[in-house]
Amino acid sequence: MVEHHISTTGPPVHAWAWRLDPEKLTIAKTEFESMECLAPATIKGSVVQVLSSENCDVDILDNGRTIRDFIDNKIKELGSADNDEPFYVASLDGIFEKHLRWRTNLPRVKPFYAVKCNNDAAVLRMMSALDTGFDCASKVEIQLMLSLGVTPDKIIYGHTTKPLSHIKYACTHGVHTMTFDSEDELLKISRCHAKAKLVLRIAVDDSASKIRLSSKFGASLESAAKLLGRAGELGLEVIGVSFHVGSGCTQGLAFKQAIADARRVFDTANLLGRQMSLLDIGGGFPGTEDCQVEFEEFSEVINGALEEFFPPDSGVQIIAEPGRYYVDSAFTLAAKVIGKRVIPEDMDEHSDVEGSSPDRIMMYYLNDGVYGSLSCLINDPAHSSVDPYLTRVVDSSEQRFRSVLWGPTCDSIDKVKDSCWIPELNVGDWLLINNMGAYSICASTDFNGFERAHIYPVVSTKTWHALNLPDIYNIRQ
Template structure:
């Protein structure tokens, strides 16, 4: 895959057995020499690659269409394109991005049920035909702007077991599907399938089974010759989530075999985002300020005042960090600590109380699992720059992505290879978990 140019996409190849942590060490040294302390992400393309292999092993019938909104880093998009994934796009800009990075129009689903007319016309001009809908007004727009579109009806499903529910905003009630499909027929539009989304970070695998059964009912009763089922997203991106990806995959496979058996002629796709991105990114931030305060601790049944450390780091809620800290144990004395982002907004607080060793101004903190919905929602509020991204990959994975011979054997060998222990170069390493309201 010659088009994946490491220089063009700022991809750094880890030579001589180098690790991601060693790369971060070196990058911090380089920044220090240049008198720079701006935050930066490191994207581990090996992690993306291994997630692809895990998906293929556990959901062999389901083609992933990566949710571009999760993270738009060019090196990541290009890697996924090289691996043959499709792309779930929600706007003209996202379609334009993935097409510019190697995707073909047939590997894109315009998966937004309410689209501006100009964006629909753009999709038509670029040969993107597959798109979702859930209401009659959208059908009217599509008939006017893209009459040859291949439509996918999004239905509502039970998302009560998910941390972030989506079905209040998107989807048609299954009972209303008949009327929508009749209207599509009157407009001469081609409905090719059904889609759903069980919500973000679903904690009950049975939600997928119920949703697949609902989709089968729509297939059976609507009279259209449909050939596509889109099972949406909601897949966890790390092992810290209570419900494991493998458990979800097992439930999906059983449901698909029951309601959409392999010989039924229906293509199955999904829209994972967090699954691919969450653990692939590590963020490095710098402590640029510190305040020590004393707080009466009588309410905590302690005789002495509490020392409270307040640290200010150069990325926060308006940048990459809509997260809270799940901190590890430390063997030295720890203090109640508050960590603030860099802006003047008092809401820009990363944690209001955690126990940490004393930090010094100028030290760096590494924040793990920061790849999902961080960069894509960041801003430069107060003039603070967004974090830079450096992408890294091992030579072995690079050769596989570049199309060397025996790529299947190479992938399996790489996947089963034991991880080397990372060099713990910094005193403090934080695990971050998504914070939901």
Template sequence: MDYIQESDFTVLEEGFTARGLIEKIINDASQTEERDAFLVGDMEEVVKKHLHFLKTLPRVKPFYAVKCNNFRPLVKLFAEMGTGFDCASKSEIELIKEIGVNPERIIYANPCKQISSIKFAANNGVQMMTFDNELELIKVSENHPKAKMVLRIATEDSKSFNCMNVKFGAPLNTCRHLLETAKNLNIEVIGVSFHVGSGCINPQVYAQSIEDAHLVFDMASEFRHKMRLLDIGGGFPGTVEAKICFEEVAAAVNSSLDTYFPEGCDVDIIAEPGRYYVASAFTLAVNIIGKRVLQQDPPESHGAGNGPCKSVLYYLNDGIYGTFSHLLFDFGHPKLILHKEPSPEKPLYMSSLWGPTCDAMDRIAELLYLPELCIGDWLLYNNVGAYTIVMSSTFNGFHPPHIHFAMSLKAWENVHLLKRRYDPAENAEKNDFTL
């Protein structure tokens, strides 16, 4: 097993925090000319989120969505804590297999798979995979006849920022035909999955989707499919700034599960959280590498102080083609924090923030009122753990920031308790966890 080792992280001494590590890195870098942008991943935050998930959704086993943030130390942490993994590609399956995870803990949750990838899954013992149409069933029957299929159904996701059902999900009126087709192809269907979309603001969508899944379970019984899995997907909020909180979602899920899939029904419940775990766990530190001051005609109403009328453009050493790539398509806006607390007497100026590339689209933010900053100053961004650096490129020769993974001693101890709790080989009793 290639699970986490102490060398994968900076293990923080008691009383030392991830923010303290950021300050140390900034102080060290400020003594040199190499003031590169960097990220710090606070793994204590991830462990806390995991313990909260287990407590708040006690019947649901998380299968971490690898696509959200796939860096090896983080993925190894999830493996150590006993989660399953939602993989959407051959490469993601390879990563999880390489760190020693049993393929039974993997669901290939992409309803549209290349034939070579289906064969790869078959050859590596990955059996659970999703589908939502007849042609996908035929592909699987020809290339992975021992697969255990999970029917992905469509949901009402119009209230979500990123609607999934424009691309995936079988309407309820097609499910009976798909279940019959699977039976005729001698393909085993073991359950139902759904995804309410990212940024869902209505927890009752989860409840309605669970009710719909129950209807599909009833349909499946007509064709003697042994249904034993319900996958409630992802879409869980990951920051305190989200429009709904995780507890609201959990309450709707738990109530609906009690109604349609009560305890003792012999159905395993899993979910595919990604953003929930990692969004708030990562902080980005960027340096101001350039500055441009523009004089402005006086506006009718300044609205942000009585300072001179000018605007300032700041150029940072990370941008839209790097960690901020999610600003182009995602709703999870990062939270800006000035590294140096400004004096309240300082005037504020209309400001914009730009990335380091030569592309004029590399604009991070505009219409910000900020105190005047200097070249060499640092800015911090919280909530940058989900769908950020995994989407970055090396455009213009700029490389993604280095990531420092930090973990407190208490979190480190809890990870090992989690391993003992969920690893049958450890043969240990359940433990209580605190952070």
């Protein structure tokens, strides 16, 4: 157990403590005594007043029940109801733990959660209870956050390329902070949102990231002076700089270089006689423990670079737009075997694969696939494979068979896993897949008429009370 004590900068809060268990993050009892500092909006009442508890149910893990107990029960329940749909379990504690970790490691950086990553109502409510801001990419995302009672000052419209009608919507609903990276975007904004507080997104080196964004977004450093000048001519205010090192970043130094680049733009603005006050360091943070670089390592590099280029006395407010970091590990997907085919090995084109099972290859068809929750397999290079595991206990002596896992649709690209070695499964067996919270539900379809996976949010009793969640969610009956 390692004990961390932090006192945050910014608004005065009490010091608080939490313990990091290397196996599993757990929250020590003590910190609940001074939990107010974590959710001021909730405790002080603003969220309580504005968030309606309609339509958002959670299950409470009381009496020592674990997430695994919940899943096992749910599987039984669905079985007796003849329900063949996949489902997620979303751990609100997992999100809370990530927030504690963020506050501990990046105390100067206020998170604006990237709604696009996972827009489930339970997730958004939790983030709101934790008093984060929100990064929205469109009118609908802004609408969603406003409908949950989030105030416009807590929203950054973080898309550089916005339809005119969406900019108008932002304007009439008080969302002023928005990014841009071109003269044409400035022209659009000047036509309908003269009060906008603009953030110039710059292109940074994203070569260390699995999903690169700089080929599509971000002004070059060379063009920054011209864009700042043009904004001035149009009477628009530029308050800061943003960047995104790419999603699934694998090198902390990418942040250091990007922060140094942003400093150059601040200096350029100073030479033009303008003072900027906001730095947005984007997303790209790891969402799971098995990533090449740990969150703590990124944080160390970021804190060092902020100290060097934007020390606290620079007066620059630092924000970030994490998506994957907050939600990936909080979601577990449960998928059921709905079909099975046993292929004699001499009929299979891979029959000469070394070590293949003596006489057969198993084909299993699951109730979820790449058109549903597992679209990451084809469109998220940061999550290009999954490791499903059986819900039942597997004896090490059990024979394994080479198996292929398919999704439920009629399309042959709907393949979940090629050639994994697992014990024999039967129709009706369930598999679990961890780390399914990022870019999954928001990118899934109902192609072929297969329903999207249902989401069951769960929360422990202590988090339920500590964050005053009864005001935000309904307990599922």
